[in-house]
Amino acid sequence: MFNILAAWRFFVGIGIGGEYxxxxxxxxxxxxxxxxxxxxRWFILFTNCMIDWGFVIGAFVPYVVAAAAQNQYYSTIWRTSLGIGAVFPLVLFLLRLKLKEPEEFSRNSMKNVRTPYGLVLKFYGFRLLIVSLIWFIYDFSAYAFGIYSSKIVSNIYGDEAPLTTVFGWNTLLNLFYIPGTMLGAPLSDRLGPRYTLILGFVAQSIVGFIMAGTYAKLSQPSVVGAFVVVYGIFLALGELGPGNNIGLLAAKTCATGVRGQYYGIAAAIGKIGAFVGVYVFPYIQAAGGTKEDLAYYQYPFYVSxxxxxxxAALAFLCLPQIGQDTITLEDEKFREYLTANGWDVRQLGLKAGESTDSVSRESGEPPK
Incomplete structure (x- = not known):
């Protein structure tokens, strides 16, 4: 079962992982x-907000299926849950067939020309490194805590709890993502993505340190509700700041001609961070001792x-401020940079089969 799940996960990475x-x-x-x-806000509502609703539905559907199966017939539960999950991408596939490219992409695309990677790296290399590093750090924490959230909460309600209890608490935890992303969306327009990301990171770190320091009291079974609320706030602040804005920063800190590859590299490094975080999470816990030691549960929050x-320091010191017209301004700066370095900017936006000479004849300009 685990082998086939790994194989399916690989294909999901090619499909949704490549499309997102x-x-x-x-x-x-x-x-x-x-x-x-x-x-x-509209960018956030159509990207990270959809991911967060996916987390909620992804926990709630198995809860309903497990309840219908009366916490028995495990094979039926996981097969049915995965089968339901296949419906949504099929709907998205049909919608995607009718989607047209935005006007900004048509004007500044490098789709049909050879990308000057040397010039691109010289202009955007450092910025891409910072965005990728921030994304790595965020996914390192977010995905590790997301995957181990049921295990963290099970330390309170016990290992023998039925599946409906596990999925029920997971659904409740994932619901905390929603106010984080929904409230953070308009905040990104007011403060800008960079400062909203910094605000979310700093606020999340404060709550994380508080949770680590008070874990002995919060982990008592009698206050499981309080633990889930504080832990949920910790997760919500992550969505309000970096969850909403890291993709926005990756999409708007570069020019249209290289945006797809720039974003893709940053997102891929972020997913490497997710893999590393999930892999080292048990080692972070083990560094605090055994399950009987308080530090075993505190260390992940200290590290995160x-x-x-x-x-937050990286974003404050190394990233530019993002405004409402940043995409247009960034394209203009990139065009000026390419022109100054001898690259023919008439190649931007060329369609398949077109050449710079044909574009010059249509515009009345002499060929260069």
Whole structure:
């Protein structure tokens, strides 16, 4: 079973994993056609907010299936849950067939020309490194805590709890993502993605340190509700800040011609962070001793909170401020940079079969 799940996960990575960066980039470019002052929130509502609702549905569907199966027939429960999960991508596939490329992409695309990677790395290399590192740190924490959330809560309600209890608490925890992402969406328009990301990181680190320091009291079975609320706030702040805005920063800190590859690289490094976080999470716990030791449960929160402070410092010191018209301004800067370095910017936006000479004849300009 685990072998086939790993194989399916690989294909999901090719499909949804390959489509999501492209869809996010297209979404970012489409927001340029919306009214100023609301562009960031619409990007967030159509990207990270959808992920968070997916987390909720992904926990709630198995809860309903397990309840219907009366916490028995495990084979039926996991097969049915995965089967339901296949319906949503099929709907998305049909919608995707009718989607047209945004106007910004049509004007500045490098789809049909050879990308000058040397110039691109010289102009965007450092910025890409910072965005990727921040994404790595966020996914390192978010996915590790997401996967181990049921295990963390099970330390309170016990290992013998039925599946409905496990999925029920997971659904409740995942619901805390929703206010984080929904409240954070308009905040990104007011403060800007960079400062909202920093605010979320710092606030999450404070709550994480509080949880670590008071874990002995919060972990008592009699206050499981309080533990879930505080832990949920910890997760919600992560969505309000980096969850909402790291993709937005990746999509809007580069020019349209290289946005897809830039975003894809940053997202891939983020998923490497998720893998590393899930892999080392048990080792972080083990560094605190055994399950009978308090530090065993505190260390993950100490590590995550410390990384939040580090990522906030990186964003503050190394990333530019993102405004409502950043995409247009970034394209202009990139065009000027390419022109100054001898690259023919008439190649931007060329369609399949077109050449710079044909474009010059249509515009009345002499060929270069």
């Amino acid at each position: 960066p492209a869809g996010s980039v297209s979404c970012a470019e489409s927001t340029g056609e919306l009214k100023g002052g609301s562009r960031n 909170s410390s990384l939040c402070i580090f990522a």
